[in-house]
Amino acid sequence: MNSEIRFQLTDHSRISEVDFSNIPFGKVFADHMFVADFDGKQWTNLEICPLHRIPLHPATMAWHYGQAIFEGMKAGINQDGMPLLFRPYDHARRLNISAQRMCMPEFPEELFVEALKELVWLDREWIPRDEESALYIRPVMMATDEFVGVRSSDHFKLMIMNLPSGPYYPKPVSLFVEEKYMRAAEGGVGFAKAAGNYGASLYPTKLAKEKGYDQVMWMDAKEFKYVQEVGTMNIFFALRDKVLTPDLHSGTILDGITRNSVMSILRERQIPVEERPVSIKEIAEAAERGELMEVFGTGTAAVIASVDRIGYHGRDIMLNPANWKLSGMLKSEINGIRSGRISDTHGWITPVRSTVTA
Ligand code: COI
Numbered sequence: 314m315n316s317e318i319r320f321q322l323t324d325h326s327r328i329s330e331v332d333f334s335n336i337p338f339g340k341v342f343a344d345h346m347f348v349a350d351f352d353g354k355q356w357t358n359l360e361i362c363p364l365h366r367i368p369l370h371p372a373t374m375a376w377h378y379g380q381a382i383f384e385g386m387k388a389g390i391n392q393d394g395m396p397l398l399f400r401p402y403d404h405a406r407r408l409n410i411s412a413q414r415m416c417m418p419e420f421p422e423e424l425f426v427e428a429l430k431e432l433v434w435l436d437r438e439w440i441p442r443d444e445e446s447a448l449y450i451r452p453v454m455m456a457t458d459e460f461v462g463v464r465s466s467d468h469f470k471l472m473i474m475n476l477p478s479g480p481y482y483p484k485p486v487s488l489f490v491e492e493k494y495m496r497a498a499e500g501g502v503g504f505a506k507a508a509g510n511y512g513a514s515l516y517p518t519k520l521a522k523e524k525g526y527d528q529v530m531w532m533d534a535k536e537f538k539y540v541q542e543v544g545t546m547n548i549f550f551a552l553r554d555k556v557l558t559p560d561l562h563s564g565t566i567l568d569g570i571t572r573n574s575v576m577s578i579l580r581e582r583q584i585p586v587e588e589r590p591v592s593i594k595e596i597a598e599a600a601e602r603g604e605l606m607e608v609f610g611t612g613t614a615a616v617i618a619s620v621d622r623i624g625y626h627g628r629d630i631m632l633n634p635a636n637w638k639l640s641g642m643l644k645s646e647i648n649g650i651r652s653g654r655i656s657d658t659h660g661w662i663t664p665v666r667s668t669v670t671a
Contacts, residue, residue: 316359316424318347318431320670326438333441336479338614343439343448343475345367347428351418351458351469360423361431361670364474370459374466380456381508382411385613386570387666388433390440391653394431394664397447399651401426403570408452410568413507416465417454424637426663428473435666436475444652449614450477459654481545481614482527486635487622488543489526490593491517496565498534503541503565511545518544526609526624532593533563541565541591546610546618547572550596551639555585557596569610571647576670577644577659584639593625600630602634608632609640617644 323344331341342364350358356575356637367377373380389397403512405422412419433448440448452473472649492516497503502510514529521529528544540559542548546557548568579586599605608620615640619634634640649655650662 316356316421318359318361318428321360321362322435326533329436331414331439331477332506333443333446333477335446336477338449338481339476339501340426340439341477343477344400345432345435345475347421348470348475349428349471349503353467355416356420356424356471359428361428361435362532365618367470367472368582369457370559370604372459374458374460375508378456378463379467379507379509379512380415380417380663381454382408382415382417382506383451383453383508384408384506386450386452387613387651388440388448388450389444389648390437390442390597394437396437396440397651397653398426398429398433398665399576400570401429401663403566403573404452404467407506407568407570411584411635412454414502414505415507417456417469420454420471430663430665431668432473432475433668434665439477439664441477441479443620444648444654447648447651449476450474478614480616481612482610482618484631485543485619485621486527486610487525488528488530488620488624489521490623490625491521491529491531492537493517494520494529495534495537496529498533498565499565501565503563504561505569508556508588514544521615526622530593530602531621533565538592538594540593540596542567543610543620544613546612548620549575549607549609549611550599550605551607551609552599553606555587555590556639557587557591558604559591560588564661569611569613571613571616574659574661575611575643578643596623597625597630605630605632606638607634607637609637610642616647627657634656
């Protein structure tokens with residue numbers, strides 16, 4: 314493999330067009346991107362270049378058969394102007410877990426992190442200073458053979474983009490417990506960040522929105538009893554004496570990196586966390602007894618998103634996130650570590666010092 318990255322830098326930065334005091338999620342793209350091609354044998358044509366559109370044949374396989382995966386990660390910047398990547402090796406590992414399940418080539422972890430460092434260094438002026446915001450980094454890998462017929466593609470493209478971003482859910486979210494449609498079944502691809510998982514969620518989400526909820530709370534596909542995840546996030550329920558979150562054993566739930574960070578922070582503070590099957594009935598009963606203290610989703614984009622209402626069996630479980638301590642502490646801790654305000658005792662931060670493009 315020729316792992317040398319070629320550089321072609323923009324001569325016209327678009328940064329002056331951006332209002333950093335109001336950055337909608339997912340719409341603003343930084344100047345550069347990383348691109349690499351898999352030629353059937355190896356990754357090649359590694360390049361960092363100005364963000365651009367890519368011409369694709371109508372028979373590009375990713376579109377027809379869904380052989381496409383992605384990642385979502387973040388970078389912050391500390392007081393000294395040093396970019397900080399949050400858990401990049403974990404994201405590299407998860408990208409490759411998704412790749413394996415979707416019959417796609419793995420990308421070498423070290424090279425992935427090197428590409429991220431170069432790209433984030435070049436776009437460092439795009440990293441929002443406000444701690445609630447961050448540079449959202451979106452790697453995406455897609456099948457690029459031009460072929461009609463179901464088989465794995467031989468050729469693939471990996472691209473990485475940078476998006477300065479504000480919060481994904483600026484307000485608390487309401488959730489509808491979905492008992493007809495499912496997100497993932499055992500043996501499927503629920504644990505992978507496969508593009509199709511998100512495509513399949515759109516119609517049930519539209520129906521939930523028509524009922525007045527923001528997002529769907531997904532149940533297990535066999536009995537519709539056990540909670541899997543919500544919208545684009547993992548889910549946590551804080552009861553009086555412990556915190557519950559669905560375990561990953563069924564292979565239907567994304568192994569969230571923010572989920573993992575949250576569990577580490579809770580355990581470090583001796584707050585008991587139980588990772589196990591969590592039935593929605595148990596949650597509804599805890600709410601009735603007045604023991605459901607906080608409910609929050611976790612995800613890279615969302616960080617920590619409070620839940621203020623859960624629609625279940627025609628009734629609403631109402632919650633009042635205004636003064637929640639636990640989710641507030643978790644959000645502040647994660648945002649603080651990512652922005653360098655809180656020192657990283659977990660080894661989650663990879664600082665970007667200077668790079669070959671410096
Ligand atoms: C993330 O949290 O990074 C995600 O991938 C969720 C979403 C933006 C699709």
